[in-house]
Each structure stands twice: as structure tokens, then as C-alpha cells.
Amino acid sequence: MKYLNEYRDFEATKRYLEQIDKLVSKRWNIMEICGGQTHGLVKNGILDLLPDKVRMIHGPGCPVCVTPVNLIDKAIHLLEKGVIVCSFGDMVRVPGSSKSLLEAKAEGGDLRILYSPLEAVNIAKKNPEKEVVFFAVGFETTAPANALSVLHAERIGLKNYSVLVSHVLVPPAMTSILDDEFCTIDAFLGAGHVCAIMGFQEYHQLSVTYKTPIVITGFEPLDLVEGIYLAVHQLENGVYKVENQYARAVSEKGNLAAKAIISRVFEIGDREWRGIGIIPKSGYRLTEAYQNYDAELRFSMQQTTPLEPTDCIAGEILRGLKKPHECQQFGTSCHPGNPLGAPMVSSEGACAAYYHFSNSIIK
Amino acid sequence: MDKTRFGYEIINLGHGSGGVMTRELLDRIIFKIFDNPFIQEKHDGSIVTVDGEMAVSTDSFVISPIFFRGGNIGELAVNGTVNDVAMCGAIPKFLSLAFIVEEGMKIDDFVAIVKSVKAAADKSGVQVITGDTKVVERGKGDKIFINTTGFGKVHSKARISVRQIKPGDKIIINGNLAQHGMAIMSEREGLEFESTIESDTTNLNFIVEKLLDEFGHHIKIFRDPTRGGLAGVLAEIASDTASGVVIYEEKLPIEKQVLAACEILGLDPLYVANEGVFMTVVDAEVADEVVSLLKRDHKGRNAVCIGEFSADHPQKVVVYNPLGGKRMVTPMIGEQLPRIC
Numbered sequence: 001m002k003y004l005n006e007y008r009d010f011e012a013t014k015r016y017l018e019q020i021d022k023l024v025s026k027r028w029n030i031m032e033i034c035g036g037q038t039h040g041l042v043k044n045g046i047l048d049l050l051p052d053k054v055r056m057i058h059g060p061g062c063p064v065c066v067t068p069v070n071l072i073d074k075a076i077h078l079l080e081k082g083v084i085v086c087s088f089g090d091m092v093r094v095p096g097s098s099k100s101l102l103e104a105k106a107e108g109g110d111l112r113i114l115y116s117p118l119e120a121v122n123i124a125k126k127n128p129e130k131e132v133v134f135f136a137v138g139f140e141t142t143a144p145a146n147a148l149s150v151l152h153a154e155r156i157g158l159k160n161y162s163v164l165v166s167h168v169l170v171p172p173a174m175t176s177i178l179d180d181e182f183c184t185i186d187a188f189l190g191a192g193h194v195c196a197i198m199g200f201q202e203y204h205q206l207s208v209t210y211k212t213p214i215v216i217t218g219f220e221p222l223d224l225v226e227g228i229y230l231a232v233h234q235l236e237n238g239v240y241k242v243e244n245q246y247a248r249a250v251s252e253k254g255n256l257a258a259k260a261i262i263s264r265v266f267e268i269g270d271r272e273w274r275g276i277g278i279i280p281k282s283g284y285r286l287t288e289a290y291q292n293y294d295a296e297l298r299f300s301m302q303q304t305t306p307l308e309p310t311d312c313i314a315g316e317i318l319r320g321l322k323k324p325h326e327c328q329q330f331g332t333s334c335h336p337g338n339p340l341g342a343p344m345v346s347s348e349g350a351c352a353a354y355y356h357f358s359n360s361i362i363k
Numbered sequence: 364m365d366k367t368r369f370g371y372e373i374i375n376l377g378h379g380s381g382g383v384m385t386r387e388l389l390d391r392i393i394f395k396i397f398d399n400p401f402i403q404e405k406h407d408g409s410i411v412t413v414d415g416e417m418a419v420s421t422d423s424f425v426i427s428p429i430f431f432r433g434g435n436i437g438e439l440a441v442n443g444t445v446n447d448v449a450m451c452g453a454i455p456k457f458l459s460l461a462f463i464v465e466e467g468m469k470i471d472d473f474v475a476i477v478k479s480v481k482a483a484a485d486k487s488g489v490q491v492i493t494g495d496t497k498v499v500e501r502g503k504g505d506k507i508f509i510n511t512t513g514f515g516k517v518h519s520k521a522r523i524s525v526r527q528i529k530p531g532d533k534i535i536i537n538g539n540l541a542q543h544g545m546a547i548m549s550e551r552e553g554l555e556f557e558s559t560i561e562s563d564t565t566n567l568n569f570i571v572e573k574l575l576d577e578f579g580h581h582i583k584i585f586r587d588p589t590r591g592g593l594a595g596v597l598a599e600i601a602s603d604t605a606s607g608v609v610i611y612e613e614k615l616p617i618e619k620q621v622l623a624a625c626e627i628l629g630l631d632p633l634y635v636a637n638e639g640v641f642m643t644v645v646d647a648e649v650a651d652e653v654v655s656l657l658k659r660d661h662k663g664r665n666a667v668c669i670g671e672f673s674a675d676h677p678q679k680v681v682v683y684n685p686l687g688g689k690r691m692v693t694p695m696i697g698e699q700l701p702r703i704c
Contacts, residue, residue, distance in 0.1 A: 001623050010685040017686075045688020089629075093697065102697075115628070221686060336696040347629075357690035 003248055007220030016225040017049055020232055024053045028235050029184050030228060031177070031320050033170060034191035035062030035348025036219050042353040044221045054232060057184075057320035058353075060173050060276065061191050063138040064090050064346035065318060068272040069306035071166045072096035075135050077301060078164070079109030084127060085164075086112045086120035087135040088142075090346040095339060097306050101135075117142075117149035117163075124153065124161035133295045136163040141193045143167055143284060144258035147265035150286070150293045162295040165285055168271050170194050171202050172282035178210045182321055187231040190216035192223070192246040197262075199254025203242045211240050218246040265290050274342060275315030314341035317350055324354040331355060374468045379498025388496065392474055396481045401492040409492040411457055416517035418453035420444055423510045429476070432546050433562030436509055437479035442566050442638065443589065444513040445487045449568040450585040450641065452521025452575060458484060459512040460494040465504035476507065487566040489513065518572065520579030525603045527583040530674040533650035534608070536642045537570065537663040538563065539616045540593055544635035545624045556627070560620055563639035570662050574643065577656060583644040587637070591695050594633040596642060597680045598694040608680040610670035610692070633682075633692060634699045644672070 032038055038058045041047055047056055060066055073096045079085045085101070092101040092113060105111035110130075114120055117134045124132035136146040146163060153161040170191055177183055190203060195216045207214045213234035217227030227245045234240060244250055262284070271283025286294045295301075311329050316322040324330050324343070334340040336352055343349035347356070369391055377384035394402055401409040424440040441458065448455040460480060464473065484491055546562040571585055588596040593615075601608045617625075617632050625632045639662065645653050650668055657663030680692040 001619070001626065004626065013686055043690050044684060044686060045690055046686070049686065049688055221688075336693075356693050 004220060007218065007222040009222055013221045013225050016222070016229050020054060020225065020229050021051045023229070023232055023236055024051050025236060027053045027055065028186045028232060029055050029057050030187045030189060030231050031057040031059045031185045032189040032217070032224075033059040033061040033174065034189075034194070034219075035065070035346065035350070035353075036193065037061070037189060037191070037217065037224060038350050039348055039353050040219045040221065040224055042357045044224075046221060046224060047358075050228065054228065056228075058317070058323070058350040059188075059320060060177070060273065060318040061139065061170065061194075062318075062343060062346055062348040062350070063142070063168070064094055065314065065342040065349050066168055066273040066276065067091065067094070067137050067166045067342070068274045069096055069308060070272065070304055071135075071164060072101065073304045073306060074296065074301050075101060075133070075164055076104045076109075078133055078295065078299060079104045079111060080107075081299070082110070082130070083299075084110045084112060084123060084130050084132045085135060086114050086117070086123060086132065088115075088137060089113050090348070091135060091137055093339070094342045094345045097304065117146050118152060121149050121152045121156075121158065121161055124158050125156065128160060131160050131162070131298075134161075134163045136165045136167060139168055139170055139191070139194050140198045140262075141196070143262045143266060144197060144255070147261045150265050150290055151261065153293065154290075162293045162298050163286070164295040165266075166271075167266065167284035168273060169268070169282050169284070171206060172279050173273070173276075174206060176276065176279045176282070177319055178212065180319060180321075185212070185320060186235055187213040187215070189224070189227045189231065190214050190242075192216060192218045192250060195246065195250040195254065197255050197258050199252050200242055200244065200250065201252060207240050207242050213240045214242045216242070216244045216246050216250050218249065273318075275318045309340040312341035314343050317343050324351040325358070327351070369470055371470055373470060374464050374466060374473060374498055376466050376498050376500065379464070379496060385496065392477055393494065393496070396477050397491045399490050399492075401490060402494075411492060411514075413456075413514070413516065418448050418451035418515045418517055419512065420447035420451065421510065421512040422447060423508060425505065425508050426547065427505055428547075428550055429472070429506050431550050431562055432560065433543075434564040435476055435479050436507060437476035438483040439564050439638065440509040440511045441480055441483035441487060441489070442564050444511040445489060446567045446587045446641070448513040448515040449566075449571040450587055451515070451517070452523035452571075452582075452585065453515030453517045454572055455487060455489045455513050455515040455568050457492045457514040458489045460491050461510040462494075462496045463504055463508040463510075464496065464498050465506050466498055466501045468506050473507070483566065487568055518575040520575050521582075522580040523582070523584055525584055525600055528600070528604045528606060528644055528672055530606050530672050531647050532583060532644050532672045533647050533668050534610070534642060534644055534670045534672070535650065535653055535657070535666060535668050536593070536616070536640060537567070537657050538640050538665045539618045539621065540637060540640060541617060541621050541625060541632035541635035542640075543638035544592070545621045547636070548628065548630075549624060556624070558620060558624055560624060563637075565639040565662060567639065567641050567662065570657070570660050571641070573660070574653065574656065578645065578649050578653060581646040581649045582653075583646075585641055585643050587641045589638065590636050592632070592634040592636060593642065594631070594680070594692045595694050598692060600644075601678050601680050604672070605677055606672040606674060607676035607678065608670060609673045609675075610680065610682045612682050612684045614667055614669045616665045616667055630699055634695050647671070
């Protein structure tokens with residue numbers, strides 16, 4: 001597989017690890033933003049191979065983890081009303097206030113697990129007598145396809161398709177993390193796939209304001225250690241700037257066509273992040289022109305009072321304040337078969353990644 | 364089968380009523396295709412003679428789609444159970460066969476599946492000796508479900524038991540992983556993607572018999588990692604022994620196209636279902652010979668030793684990569700779900 005195999009070159013990866021070891025003189029905390037990167041670090045055992053002085057902190061970039069309970073409850077409510085609800089796979093097991101989407105399906109709800117929101121538009125077309133809602137979850141990465149599904153529905157004149165939007169944005173989350181009084185983060189690995197869509201122009205200001213290196217990084221072992229190397233190199237030399245390790249997929253301006261589609265359908269608004277709270281201007285909502293496709297408005301749903309398990313520390317995990325195995329419930333009352341919080345569900349969630357792969361529980 | 368020969372184009376509830384229509388279905392399709400003395404007795408069951416120890420295994424097949432690249436549900440229902448009997452260290456001899464058909468299934472499809480059952484049974488050297496056909500209302504099934512139970516004579520040299528496993532024993536698999544699961548996935552409604560991945564469903568009984576003839580008690584267990592994939596089987600075995608399992612990632616045989624499909628769908632090949640694949644645990648001293656015997660057989664041409672049992676980390680499965688990194692393998696929780704991005 002071109003552009004993948006080269007970045008699974010373990011010899012080159014080893015050389016970078018040696019370089020990092022030679023370079024590092026102080027203790028540095030580096031946050032990888034994206035859950036896909038957390039998954040890559042843990043699955044390849046890289047965390048154990050880094051020098052002790054380089055500590056990786058796992059960021060909030062797991063779309064499933066930060067989707068608020070309220071929206072899951074709303075999706076379940078729609079299922080129970082007889083609406084066909086379409087969702088990405090790893091969303092369906094995340095616990096809502098009383099149950100998950102998968103449990104609502106077992107109770108008779110018509111839940112469809114899809115790879116593409118365009119498939120949901122096809123389902124709406126084939127079922128004109130039913131309402132079809134796509135649960136539009138994710139960061140900037142999934143926004144173009146979700147926006148496209150709305151445009152597609154408009155083009156073919158569908159009246160029974162809408163989206164339940166829970167889109168969040170990376171830069172406001174980074175700002176929020178950096179503003180936290182307990183923040184110890186020295187540098188970021190930027191989320192490669194988010195930047196493939198959005199580019200990285202807006203990260204320059206962030207890097208300068210907070211004097212923090214940001215390295216846009218990919219997901220394969222060589223990507224990850226090269227990204228860490230570049231971050232450590234900046235830190236050791238006392239510089240801070242945006243660097244692009246993932247140049248094979250990311251350009252400064254991003255994917256202009258995708259961005260144009262996003263801005264046609266979505267506008268920026270405040271968003272609630274599960275475990276973190278409301279972050280101003282941190283997500284997308286449908287623009288006025290496309291409000292007909294907003295499931296929340298179409299079904300005039302009330303805000304529920306979500307019930308979060310009190311002993312789940314997902315918020316601290318997502319802000320990088322604690323590691324999964326530092327939670328008392330980890331691997332005991334909370335495990336993938338009985339997740340207390342979302343990070344134990346998705347494979348991109350830090351808790352699930354630690355549970356499935358980590359050597360910390362081999363010992 | 365054309366309408367004039369059978370009189371119907373689709374299966375209806377009458378075909379499962381036990382009356383004349385059922386008899387017609389049996390006479391014109393089932394008994395005709397499985398023309399053996401046991402079936403021709405047309406009794407409630409069959410009487411067979413067995414000497415010595417017998418292995419019995421049962422399995423139900425509910426796969427969708429029922430026809431897929433590389434096979435169909437009928438062939439799968441034979442190979443799956445034949446292989447389960449073989450994994451017990453036995454030589455499969457007889458098979459029971461029960462259909463639950465959904466009203467509205469095309470007779471042509473039903474006949475094609477029954478013919479596949481017969482062909483697969485012949486290939487494996489087993490005889491279908493008893494069976495049943497039920498029809499359920501439309502919407503209460505998914506075209507066709509099949510249950511088969513296999514009976515086999517335990518090989519005289521077989522000493523199959525996880526209790527025999529000790530640190531140092533080698534883990535060998537006969538072929539490429541994840542092929543069947545990804546073939547099915549690529550044809551599943553809503554997920555169709557272009558590929559030429561074919562299911563590798565096949566019978567493994569003869570190759571297993573050869574191994575037992577040659578290596579007897581040096582073989583500790585056989586397992587076919589179907590649902591839950593290799594990860595599921597390894598985690599299960601590790602938890603049943605006092606040893607740990609060490610797997611070397613670079614040894615895992617996965618065909619390029621299959622790996623690419625797994626990447627696209629965000630699935631881990633270790634958890635994807637297999638069909639024509641089995642795993643065996645053997646004494647270290649015979650491991651090389653086992654691999655070379657397997658390699659001489661078409662069904663074992665990609666055989667490789669993928670790891671070993673170890674006294675370290677008891678009951679845990681750990682995968683090492685060439686970087687020196689390691690990760691644990693835990694059994695799957697529910698179905699493997701594709702990730703968002």
C-alpha cells in the first residue's frame with residue numbers, strides 16, 4: 001500500500017527513536033490531539049519505547065468521546081419515535097443517559113450503521129414514507145461528507161432527510177486546553193486528517209500566542225515518531241512554530257473544495273463537549289439556508305438532563321489531566337463490555353486503546 | 364430448476380407443512396440430490412455403526428449474503444462443521460442437515476444451495492444421514508438458515524487438549540488471515556466495495572488427518588478461528604492454560620488486498636472471521652516439520668509459525684512488532700465496529 005508501507009518502516013522508526021533519545025535533555029509533555037494517533041502510539045507499543053523524559057498526553061480528538069450525552073439521548077428518542085437513524089459504527093455502543101443506540105436497536109429501533117452519510121441519503125430516497133436522520137458526528141474530517149449529504153438531499157428534492165449535528169472543531173479545543181490552569185502541555189502533534197481538510201493556517205496564531213510548537217502529524221509509526229522528534233527538536237531549541245510532518249496529505253490551505261462545501265452548509269457556533277462542557281465557537285451548526293435539514297428543529301426536541309456516571313473521569317482524560325490507568329474504575333467496573341464513559345468504547349478513545357493494547361495491564 | 368419440473372418458483376409455507384408439498388420438496392430435491400442408503404430409508408432418523416471414540420460438533424449458519432464470492436451458505440454449513448469435527452482430532456463421517464427457509468425464497472436458490480451442500484459433503488468424504496426442513500413466514504427469517512451436526516471418529520493418535528500445552532510450544536497457522544470475513548464484508552449491503560477477495564471456505568479434515576498420522580501426540584490442539592478471528596481463539600486458549608502467548612506481528616500472513624480492505628474499513632484483521640484457516644499448537648521440536656508438511660499441501664501453502672507459548676505474562680496474548688513494541692490482544696466485545704475516521 002503506497003504511502004502506508006513506507007511509514008511502517010520499523011528500521012527508520014527505530015532511527016528516529018534513537019535521535020529523540022539523544023536529543024532530549026528535559027522532561028517534555030506532548031499532546032497528540034487525535035484519537036487515531038493515540039491508537040497508533042499504543043497499538044505499536046511506541047509509548048514504551050520513548051525516553052522517560054518524553055511523556056505523551058492523549059488529547060480530546062475522539063469524535064465519539066466528545067459527543068454530548070444529550071445528543072445520544074436525542075438520537076435514541078428519534079429511534080423510539082420510528083425514525084430511521086443512521087450512524088457511524090463506533091457511535092452505537094456509547095452509553096446515553098439510560099441506554100446506547102445499539103440497545104435501542106435491540107428494542108426495535110431502526111438503526112443503520114453506515115460508512116458514508118451519502119448512503120443515508122439513499123436510504124431516505126428508498127423509504128419516502130419514513131423520516132431518515134443521519135447522526136452527523138465528528139471533527140472537521142467528516143464535515144465535508146456530512147455537508148455533501150445535505151446538498152445531495154437538496155438536489156434530489158428529498159423532504160424526509162435531516163441531520164443531527166454534533167460537529168466539533170480542533171483549534172478551539174486546543175485553545176481551551178491551553179487556557180486550563182492545570183495545563184502542562186509543552187507541544188502538540190496536530191491532527192493530520194483534520195488538517196488534510198482544513199490546512200494549518202489557523203494554527204500559526206495559536207503557536208505564537210501560546211509559545212507552543214505544533215507539528216501536524218500522520219498516523220503510522222514512522223509519522224508519529226517523526227512528529228515527536230520534530231516537536232522535541234523545537235522544544236530543545238527553544239523555538240515554537242507550526243511544522244508539517246504529514247505533507248503527503250496536508251497542505252497549508254487544505255482541501256479548498258471540501259472547505260467550500262462545509263461553509264455552504266455549516267456555520268460556526270458554540271458546542272458542548274462531553275466531559276469538557278461548552279466551548280465557545282467550537283463546532284458547526286447548519287446555516288439558516290439549510291435549517292430544514294436540522295433534525296433538532298424538525299422534530300422539536302427538548303434538551304434532556306443527561307445523566308453521567310459520577311465515577312467516570314472522562315473529562316480529565318480528554319483534557320489530558322489524567323491517564324486512563326490512573327482511573328480507579330479502569331479495567332474493574334469500567335471495561336469495553338461495560339463502558340462507564342465514551343473513551344472506553346471507541347478504539348480511538350484513550351481508555352479503550354489502553355485496555356485493548358497497553359502493556360500497563362500486561363504487568 | 365424450472366417451474367415445470369417442480370411446479371413452484373418460490374418456497375411457500377406449504378413446503379414446511381409436513382403434508383404433500385413437503386413430500387414433493389423432499390422427493391424432488393432433497394432425496395434426489397442426497398441419494399444415499401441412509402436417506403433413502405426415508406425414516407425419522409438414521410442408524411449408523413461407530414466403533415471407538417466419536418467427536419460430535421454442531422453449528423448454525425445464518426450468513427448474509429447467502430451467495431458470496433468464493434462460496435455460499437450451503438458449502439459453508441458443511442465445511443464449518445466438518446472442520447469443527449476435524450479440530451477435535453477426528454475424521455468426519457456423517458452430517459445432519461436442517462434448513463429453516465423463509466417463505467418466498469427462490470426454489471432455484473434453494474436447489475443451488477442443496478447441491479452445494481452435497482458437493483461439499485462429497486469433497487469432505489462425509490454423508491448426510493438425516494435432516495429437516497422448516498419454512499417460516501416472510502420476515503421471520505433471512506432467506507435461509509442452516510444447522511449441521513457432524514459426527515467423526517477420533518484419530519487413533521490424537522491427544523487433543525489445551526491441558527497439554529506448555530511454554531515453548533509453537534503456534535502454526537496454515538494460511539492467510541481475514542480472507543473470508545473481508546469477502547463477506549465487501550458484499551454486505553451498504554458496504555459494497557470493489558474487490559476480488561474470495562472466501563477461502565474449504566474443508567480441512569484431510570490436512571488435519573495427515574498431520575495426526577505424521578505427528579500424533581506432538582500436536583496439542585487444533586482450532587479454526589472463525590467468528591472473533593485469530594485474536595478470539597488465542598485469547599480463549601491463553602485463558603485456559605497457565606502460559607502466555609507471544610505472537611510476532613511480521614509473521615502474520617495477510618494478503619495485500621485483504622489488508623488494504625481492512626485499512627479502508629478500519630478493521631483489525633486479527634478479529635476478522637476466517638474459514639479455510641486453522642491454527643495448531645505443537646511441540647517445538649516438530650514445528651519446522653509441521654510447517655513443511657503443510658506447505659506441501661495446497662491448503663497449507665502459506666503455512667507459517669506465528670509465535671509460541673511462554674512462561675511470561677500467563678494467560679495474556681501479546682503481539683510483538685519488529686520495532687520492539689508490544690501490545691495486548693483481548694477478545695472482541697460484541698461485533699467489531701468500524702471507526703468514524
